[in-house]
Amino acid sequence: xxxxxxxIPCLFVAGIMTCATAxxxxxxxxxxxxxxxLATVVSRMQQAEQESRSHTLPYNVTRQYQLxxxxxxxxxxxLAKVSFTPPGQVDWVIERTSGxxxxxxxxxxxxxxEAKLAADAVREGRVRNAVNEQNYKFALVGRQIVDGRPCFxxxxxxxxxxxxxxxxxxxxxxxxxxxxxxxxxxxxxPSWWLKSVHVTMSFGEVSGLWLQTATxxxxxxxxxxxxxxxARALNYEVGESVARSSLQEPIAxxxxxxxxxxPSVMLGAGVLAPR
Numbered sequence: 001x002x003x004x005x006x007x008i009p010c011l012f013v014a015g016i017m018t019c020a021t022a023x024x025x026x027x028x029x030x031x032x033x034x035x036x037x038l039a040t041v042v043s044r045m046q047q048a049e050q051e052s053r054s055h056t057l058p059y060n061v062t063r064q065y066q067l068x069x070x071x072x073x074x075x076x077x078x079l080a081k082v083s084f085t086p087p088g089q090v091d092w093v094i095e096r097t098s099g100x101x102x103x104x105x106x107x108x109x110x111x112x113x114e115a116k117l118a119a120d121a122v123r124e125g126r127v128r129n130a131v132n133e134q135n136y137k138f139a140l141v142g143r144q145i146v147d148g149r150p151c152f153x154x155x156x157x158x159x160x161x162x163x164x165x166x167x168x169x170x171x172x173x174x175x176x177x178x179x180x181x182x183x184x185x186x187x188x189x190p191s192w193w194l195k196s197v198h199v200t201m202s203f204g205e206v207s208g209l210w211l212q213t214a215t216x217x218x219x220x221x222x223x224x225x226x227x228x229x230x231a232r233a234l235n236y237e238v239g240e241s242v243a244r245s246s247l248q249e250p251i252a253x254x255x256x257x258x259x260x261x262x263p264s265v266m267l268g269a270g271v272l273a274p275r
Contacts, residue, residue, distance in 0.1 A: 076103030
């Protein structure tokens with residue numbers, strides 16, 4: 001049982017969309033009233049994503065994580081502040097934890113993985129889980145209103161089985177051609193302990209930026225049952241001085257606290273030693 005629960009951090013970090021870069025919202029707009037075909041929707045979606053990523057800004061985000069088991073109400077809550085500095089530095093600090101202790105361990109695993117994904121994207125020059133033709137096959141299956149906006153619904157099927165790709169649907173804004181929601185199952189389970197993992201990721205405009213605003217992951221863990229983790233952005237702070245100085249002292253204080261509890265553990269993209 002305990003071994004299965006220790007796998008939970010892996011299942012949720014696999015559902016992270018690499019949006020550590022604050023993307024300036026410069027969308028591709030629909031210039032005519034004609035209904036575009038599949039090739040046009042996919043092309044404009046990829047163009048919008050590339051244009052967004054060509055402009056980056058530093059930012060901080062305060063996130064609320066909640067963990068629940070089965071159909072129960074959330075049993076644990078973790079509040080974390082995350083800072084991104086272009087091109088790929090992610091720092092974070094746990095501000096508050098309540099409920100069962102394993103929730104904090106799960107969130108730490110998520111944030112450590114997020115920092116690694118951001119650094120890897122810079123080093124490799126690509127986003128591993130990008131929704132593009134390199135990673136996915138697409139089918140245009142309809143239209144739907146998402147967050148009050150008309151969207152194209154794309155069936156997305158991974159071209160190769162990877163735990164960071166989603167087999168499901170992407171909801172693409174009908175005017176901006178930016179992804180508003182992704183919903184589906186992980187293409188490959190990160191562990192034998194996980195029978196299935198379903199993720200839902202939401203995106204939207206925040207102060208002129210296009211960012212991931214919420215994530216929900218539901219995992220069916222062998223011999224343990226269903227576990228759900230939700231992450232919600234409570235607020236963002238955008239700007240050079242904000243990202244550079246806002247977390248400096250909190251992170252330094254957290255490192256001092258964690259060095260006493262877990263010697264050799266570094267926050268952000270630092271070196272992690274066995275715990």
